[in-house]
Amino acid sequence: MSFQAPKGTFDWLPPKSEQILAVRAALAQPVRQAGYGYIETPSFEDTELFARGVGESTDIVSKEMYTFPDKAGRSLTLRPEGTASVVRAVLQHNLHTGQLPVKLWYSGSQYRYERAQRGRYRHFWQVGAEALGAEDPALDAELIVLAARGFADLGLTQVELLLNSLGDKVCRPVYRAALQDFLRGLDLDDDTRARIEINPLRVLDDNRPEVRAQLVGAPLVVDHLCAPCKAYHEEVRALLTEAGVAFTDDPRLVRGLDYYTRTTFEFVHGGLGSQSAVGGGGRYDGLSEMLGGPALPSVGWAVGVDRTFLAMEAEGLLGETTEARVQVYGVALGDDARRRMFLLVDEVRKAGISADMAFGGKGLKGAMKGAGRSGARFALILGERDLAAQAVQLKDLTTAEQTEVPLAQVVDVLKGKVQ
RNA sequence: GUGGGCGUAGCUCAGUUGGCAGAGCGCUAGGUUGUGGUCCUAGAUGUCGGGGGUUCAAGUCCCCUCGCUCACCCCA
Numbered sequence: 001m002s003f004q005a006p007k008g009t010f011d012w013l014p015p016k017s018e019q020i021l022a023v024r025a026a027l028a029q030p031v032r033q034a035g036y037g038y039i040e041t042p043s044f045e046d047t048e049l050f051a052r053g054v055g056e057s058t059d060i061v062s063k064e065m066y067t068f069p070d071k072a073g074r075s076l077t078l079r080p081e082g083t084a085s086v087v088r089a090v091l092q093h094n095l096h097t098g099q100l101p102v103k104l105w106y107s108g109s110q111y112r113y114e115r116a117q118r119g120r121y122r123h124f125w126q127v128g129a130e131a132l133g134a135e136d137p138a139l140d141a142e143l144i145v146l147a148a149r150g151f152a153d154l155g156l157t158q159v160e161l162l163l164n165s166l167g168d169k170v171c172r173p174v175y176r177a178a179l180q181d182f183l184r185g186l187d188l189d190d191d192t193r194a195r196i197e198i199n200p201l202r203v204l205d206d207n208r209p210e211v212r213a214q215l216v217g218a219p220l221v222v223d224h225l226c227a228p229c230k231a232y233h234e235e236v237r238a239l240l241t242e243a244g245v246a247f248t249d250d251p252r253l254v255r256g257l258d259y260y261t262r263t264t265f266e267f268v269h270g271g272l273g274s275q276s277a278v279g280g281g282g283r284y285d286g287l288s289e290m291l292g293g294p295a296l297p298s299v300g301w302a303v304g305v306d307r308t309f310l311a312m313e314a315e316g317l318l319g320e321t322t323e324a325r326v327q328v329y330g331v332a333l334g335d336d337a338r339r340r341m342f343l344l345v346d347e348v349r350k351a352g353i354s355a356d357m358a359f360g361g362k363g364l365k366g367a368m369k370g371a372g373r374s375g376a377r378f379a380l381i382l383g384e385r386d387l388a389a390q391a392v393q394l395k396d397l398t399t400a401e402q403t404e405v406p407l408a409q410v411v412d413v414l415k416g417k418v419q
Numbered sequence: 420g421u422g423g424g425c426g427u428a429g430c431u432c433a434g435u436u437g438g439c440a441g442a443g444c445g446c447u448a449g450g451u452u453g454u455g456g457u458c459c460u461a462g463a464u465g466u467c468g469g470g471g472g473u474u475c476a477a478g479u480c481c482c483c484u485c486g487c488u489c490a491c492c493c494c495a
Binding site for chain 2: 004007058059060063064081110112114115116117118119120124125126128191192202205206207208255257266267273274275277278279280281301302303304305306307308329331333363364365366367368369370371372373379381383384385386393395397400402
């Protein structure tokens with residue numbers, strides 16, 4: 001084995017790769033149905049976009065980015081997340097000068113230089129949705145409902161929704177200071193002490209038992225929300241309840257990205273190992289301004305496609321993938337028959353019926369084996385005798401019933417039998 | 420970046436106190452000179468992750484290294 005995929009990356013192979021396509025489609029379907037338009041942005045951006053958008057104080061920016069100079073000396077970075085690019089594109093193309101909110105969804109690869117473990121890879125896939133330019137609790141609720149529907153449509157029943165509010169530029173600084181006062185009195189390591197000064201909310205996210213034990217009496221953001229933030233949060237909660245989307249208030253829930261304000265949520269699943277989040281998001285009212293744009297209060301989420309896949313595996317939803325790859329399989333004997341079969345299979349495909357044939361000069365037995373493995377319902381068998389008679393043997397592989405059909409009529413006969 | 424576990428056939432793995440590198444599945448061919456699945460028979464595929472050391476002899480013991488994996492830090 002001379003080469004292998006770079007550390008922390010992996011390949012999707014059949015038949016799992018078919019399932020990952022279905023997962024992606026199912027996650028996107030609810031937002032498409034809600035009028036979100038598809039956006040595709042570059043896999044890399046100016047490094048500065050992420051540094052300012054995601055936040056210098058985050059681990060993503062400080063140690064996890066794939067940053068490289070291009071040949072002209074520009075500093076570029078493989079995108080570690082999708083929101084900054086979406087906001088950049090909206091501002092660049094002035095989408096926000098039209099009707100608001102601008103509703104967009106995306107699907108694509110993200111890259112973070114991290115030590116790989118179950119559910120966390122250096123190259124991973126997200127489906128995301130963003131609604132930009134409106135401050136309306138119904139919009140927050142809509143996005144959460146749509147994400148929940150995506151999970152439900154995939155058959156997932158053990159996805160839990162955690163909800164919190166991080167406050168806004170009025171109340172968050174007050175809370176932040178109170179939290180810092182509390183945290184400074186704890187017994188913590190140097191890295192964590194440094195984090196208290198840079199991004200104290202993220203200390204609440206620490207999983208280490210010795211840290212968690214000390215956090216028991218920490219001030220909670222819900223107790224510090226200003227009146228508008230509190231009213232906004234209550235409205236989001238009420239709408240979710242009315243929509244029948246179950247959630248758990250988690251006053252400790254914070255996000256790893258600096259741009260979040262007010263509504264914050266995370267979808268978690270117990271079957272993934274330590275990386276429990278299958279999706280997450282929230283409101284980011286200040287991001288546009290951080291990127292040099294106008295005030296553009298927005299909300300969005302990203303769902304991890306491969307983590308969702310792991311969640312489905314954990315719930316036993318993937319099962320055997322016995323789905324037939326093709327409906328019809330061609331078996332030919334001899335060079336002349338092979339050439340005719342090549343054309344016949346193409347005719348079948350042009351008629352809208354999926355078809356494959358035996359390649360590689362296999363004998364009849366091997367070719368029939370291939371027919372069986374393909375999952376095809378019908379085999380078309382063409383030998384010299386058949387060719388001379390201008391006919392083909394049509395075999396139903398489920399019943400082993402075989403009939404002779406004139407070559408000129410095969411496509412029509414198949415049309416009547418499949419679907 | 421830190422810590423644990425694991426690297427043997429395409430896959431899942433066995434391999435005893437150091438003594439001829441194995442099984443199941445898969446693959447190929449034959450049994451059936453024109454018929455798949457089940458069955459029977461035969462066959463092919465190995466840098467035992469890599470390098471060094473100890474030894475008459477190393478998959479096995481020692482050192483180094485690379486990779487995978489799980490967990491921490493963090494996050495989708």
